[in-house]
Amino acid sequence: MPEESSKSSPRLYAIINYEDPYVQPLILSALEKCLPSSSYQLVSSVDDCPSRTSPILRFLQYESIDFTQILSHPSTSLANAYIIRKALIRKHYLSTTIANWITKYPDSLLKTHVKPSVSFEVDYAEFLDDALVEAWELKESWERGAGKGSDEREWWILKPGMSERGQGIRLFSSEEELTAIFEEWDPESDNDDEDDEADARSDRPEPSHEDEIEESKKEQNGIITSQLRHFVVQPYIHPPLLLPPPTSSPGDEGLRKFHIRTYILTVGALKVYVYRDMLALFAAQPYIPPWESENDEAGLKAHLTNTCLQDSNERDGSVGLFWSLPDAVPSTTSSSQSSKWKDAIFDQICKVTGEVFEAAARGMSIHFQPLPNSFEIFGLDFMVGVEDGGDLRTYLLEVNAFPDFKQTGDDLKGLVGGLFEGVVEEAIMPFFGVGKEGRKQSERMVKVLDVDLGRR
Numbered sequence: 001m002p003e004e005s006s007k008s009s010p011r012l013y014a015i016i017n018y019e020d021p022y023v024q025p026l027i028l029s030a031l032e033k034c035l036p037s038s039s040y041q042l043v044s045s046v047d048d049c050p051s052r053t054s055p056i057l058r059f060l061q062y063e064s065i066d067f068t069q070i071l072s073h074p075s076t077s078l079a080n081a082y083i084i085r086k087a088l089i090r091k092h093y094l095s096t097t098i099a100n101w102i103t104k105y106p107d108s109l110l111k112t113h114v115k116p117s118v119s120f121e122v123d124y125a126e127f128l129d130d131a132l133v134e135a136w137e138l139k140e141s142w143e144r145g146a147g148k149g150s151d152e153r154e155w156w157i158l159k160p161g162m163s164e165r166g167q168g169i170r171l172f173s174s175e176e177e178l179t180a181i182f183e184e185w186d187p188e189s190d191n192d193d194e195d196d197e198a199d200a201r202s203d204r205p206e207p208s209h210e211d212e213i214e215e216s217k218k219e220q221n222g223i224i225t226s227q228l229r230h231f232v233v234q235p236y237i238h239p240p241l242l243l244p245p246p247t248s249s250p251g252d253e254g255l256r257k258f259h260i261r262t263y264i265l266t267v268g269a270l271k272v273y274v275y276r277d278m279l280a281l282f283a284a285q286p287y288i289p290p291w292e293s294e295n296d297e298a299g300l301k302a303h304l305t306n307t308c309l310q311d312s313n314e315r316d317g318s319v320g321l322f323w324s325l326p327d328a329v330p331s332t333t334s335s336s337q338s339s340k341w342k343d344a345i346f347d348q349i350c351k352v353t354g355e356v357f358e359a360a361a362r363g364m365s366i367h368f369q370p371l372p373n374s375f376e377i378f379g380l381d382f383m384v385g386v387e388d389g390g391d392l393r394t395y396l397l398e399v400n401a402f403p404d405f406k407q408t409g410d411d412l413k414g415l416v417g418g419l420f421e422g423v424v425e426e427a428i429m430p431f432f433g434v435g436k437e438g439r440k441q442s443e444r445m446v447k448v449l450d451v452d453l454g455r456r
Contacts (some may be wrong), residue, residue, distance in 0.1 A: 011039065011040070011041065011054075011055065012035070012039055012040035012041070012055050012056075012057055012428075012432045012434055013040070013041055013043050013048070013049045013054055013055060013056045013057070014031065014040050014041070014042050014043065014056075014057045014059065015042075015043055015044070015045060015046070015056065015057065015058050015059065015060065016028060016031075016042060016057075016059045016060075017044075017059075017060050017061075017064065018059060018060065018061065019060075019061050019064075020405070020406070022405055022406045022413075022416075023405050023416070026405075026413070026416055026417045026420050027059055027420050028042075029417060029420075030417065030420035030421045030423065030424045031424060031428075033421060033424075034421055034424040034425055034428075034429065034435065035424065035428075035429070035434055035435060036434070036435075039434040039435075040057075040434065046066075046069065052069065052072075052073065053073055053076055054076065055076050055077075055432050056069075056073075056076065056077050056078070057078050057428060057432070058070070058077070058078070058079045058080065059080045060079075060080065061402070062081050062401070062402060065079050065080075065081055067079070067083050070371065070373060070374065071371075073373075074371075074372060074373045075373070077373055078373050078374065078375070078427075078428065078431050078432070079371075079373070079374045079375075080374070080375060080376060080377070081374060081376050081401070081402075082266075082368075082369060082370055082371055082374050082376050083369060083371065083374075084366075084367060084368060084369040085360075085367075085368050085369075085376070085401060086367050086368075087360040087364035087366075087367035087368035088356070088357070088360050088368060088378070088399040088401075089378075089399050089400060089401045090161055090162055090230075091117075091159050091160075091161040091162070091230075091232045091398060092117075092119040092161035092162075092230045092231070092232050093161075093364070093367055094398065094399060095117035095119050095232050096119065096364070097356070097359050097360050097363060097364045097367075097368075098110050098114050098117075098356065098359060099116075099117070100359070100363050100364065101355075101359035101363050104363065108355060108359075109351055109352055109355050110352065110355055110356060110359065110396075112393070113348065113352045113393065113394060113395055113396060114352075114356075114395060114396045115234040115235050115237065115395055116137065116234065116235070117232045117233065117234050118135045118137055118138050118232065118233045118234075119161070119230070119231070119232045120132060120135060120231055121229055121230055121231070122182065122229070122231065123229060124182075124186055125179060125182035125183045125185070125186045128178070128179060128182055135233075138156070138233060141153075141154045141156070142174060142175050145173060145174060149291075150173055150291035151289065151291045151292075153173040153174065153291075154173065154235065155171060155172070155173045155235070155236040155238060155290045155291070156171070156172055156173065156178075156233045156234065156235060156236055157169065157170070157171055157233065157234055157235075157236045158170045158171070158172060158178070158181065158231060158232075158233050159231065159232050159233070159234070159398075160230065160231055161229075161230030161231055161232055162229075162230050168185075169300070169304060169306075170300075171236060171290045171293075171300070171303065173290070173291070178233075236290060237383050237385045237395055238289065238290065238385075239385070239386050240257045240258075240287070240383055240384065240385055240386070241258075241329065241330075241384040241385065241386055241392060242255035242256060242257060242287050242330065243255060243256065243258060243280075243282075243325060243326060243329070243330075244256070244326070245258075245282040245318060245320070246280070246282070246318070246319070246320030246321075246324070254285075254286020254287070255286060255287060255330070256282045256283045256285070256286055256287055256302075257282070257283045257287045257302065257303060257305055258280045258281060258282040258283065258305055259280075259281055259305040259381050259382060259383050259397060260278050260279070260280055260281075260322055260345070260349070260381070260382040260383075260384070260394075261278060261279040261280075261281055261379055261380075261381055261403070261407075262274060262275070262278050262349055262353070262379070262380045262381075262382060263275040263278075263377060263378070263379055263380075263403070263419050264353060264357075264377065264378040264379070264380055265375065265376075265377055265419075265422060265423055265426060265427060265445065266357065266370065266375060266376050266378065267375045267426055267427045267430075268370065268371070268372045268373070268374070268375065269361075269370040269371060269372045269452075269453040269454075269455040270357065270361050270370045270449065270450075270451055270453055271426075271447060271449065271450050272353065272354055272357045272447070272448050272449035272450075273422070273426055273445040273446060273447050273448065274349065274350050274353055274445075274446045274448050275418075275419050275422060275444060275445060275446075276346070276443075276444045276445070276446055277321070277322075277323070277415045277418060277419070277444055278321075278322035278323070278346075278349075279319055279320070279321065279322060279407075279408060279412070279415070280319070280320045280321065280322045280325055281305050281306070281318060281319055281407070282305060282318045282319070282320070283301060283302055283303065283304060283305045283318075284301040284302075284318065285301040285302040286302060287302050287303075288302050290303065319407060319408060319409055319412065320412075321412065321415070322342065322346075323342060325342065327342075329341050329392070341392055344392065345382075345384060345392060345394050348393070348394040349380075349382055349394055350446060350448045351448070352382075352394065352396050353380060353396075353448050353449075354448035354449040356396060356399070357449055358449055358451060361451065361453055362451075362453075365453075370453060370455065371455065372455050373431070375423065375427035375428075376401065377402075377403065377419070377423065378399055378400060378401060378403065379399075379400040379403025379404075380396065380398070380399055380400070381396075381397040381398050381400070382394050382395060382396055382397060383395045383397055418442070418444060421442060422442055422444055422445040425442060425445070426445050
């Protein structure tokens with residue numbers, strides 16, 4: 001209970017400044033729907049509260065949270081983020097988290113629901129050979145593919161470990177293709193024709209710093225290896241489950257690849273909830289195998305389902321509700337799963353989510369430290385693959401902190417609003433001991449993990 005408690009519900013001071021016009025009104029609406037108006041007061045800062053020990057809720061961007069105050073007042077201050085969680089949100093850390101857990105628990109679900117990763121660091125293409133010295137899985141794959149056509153080789157996906165919004169993702173099936181990707185990202189050498197360049201520059205006005213950055217983005221497509229540095233590669237999921245997008249234009253009958261965006265609420269140290277209402281985000285173009293597409297921005301549109309990479313006209317109709325997807329799946333899948341495949345996928349998502357958060361909390365406690373007076377919303381991305389026997393298997397792709405809710409769009413804004421109502425019900429109301437009497441909590445928040453990490 002908060003330090004300022006009484007026989008009646010304590011007053012709650014809420015500092016709500018999410019700095020996102022899409023999200024801010026949804027948070028305020030959730031508080032209004034779930035809490036009695038007399039139980040909380042909106043304030044701009046701690047200075048507007050009676051004291052620093054007053055019951056205070058902070059719902060802010062990560063950089064704006066005063067974690068010193070959070071740590072100093074564990075029973076009265078509640079924040080919407082943990083301080084340390086890179087064991088989950090950084091791709092190369094996540095791969096280590098899962099690898100360590102599987103080593104300790106060989107029968108873990110994560111072994112079959114997360115593609116094994118190879119992590120490495122490299123600054124420039126010329127050092128790629130050294131970076132891959134211990135990438136045995138990758139080298140063995142290349143050896144198996146030697147002399148085979150591109151459609152017979154094993155395909156891999158390259159992901160920068162610390163990039164966001166799909167930046168730097170590429171596909172490859174051979175050492176030569178991977179090397180070419182990094183050579184593309186390397187800045188051009190200034191040694192060749194140096195004198196000619198100097199003469200040319202002398203006739204031009206000195207570029208501003210902003211001009212130099214813009215020119216670099218144009219030439220390098222915004223990507224420079226030395227800035228990304230950390231990379232992971234994973235076997236490419238092929239074939240994925242393909243479905244028609246939520247809205248198809250006339251004549252567009254091609255099936256598309258999609259991924260499932262699942263919102264996760266973590267509370268204290270540690271409860272984990274899966275928000276049942278999930279999104280299906282579709283690629284901009286009908287699916288074609290990776291060996292039939294160009295490994296450039298246009299060619300990747302059939303493979304990358306991150307809507308941040310899509311033009312505004314492509315994004316229309318690319319986002320839909322998971323539970324509104326067709327009940328019947330293509331005949332290539334197992335008949336035993338075809339009728340209730342969405343229930344089976346949701347069950348897999350719940351189990352994998354619970355285990356990956358437990359793996360981070362118990363196996364990577366240095367890099368994931370849940371606080372008892374914090375909660376956080378994560379966006380988990382899952383891909384559905386079709387196994388050789390036709391069964392559907394869900395694969396965890398990545399974990400995102402402070403997910404981009406705007407991708408949901410205006411039409412589906414209610415889904416995000418329901419999520420924040422679940423946050424108020426499961427994270428805020430229990431901590432402060434407030435809530436509307438008789439209000440039935442939503443069943444949309446499914447608890448998948450409840451462990452006591454001993455943090456008070």
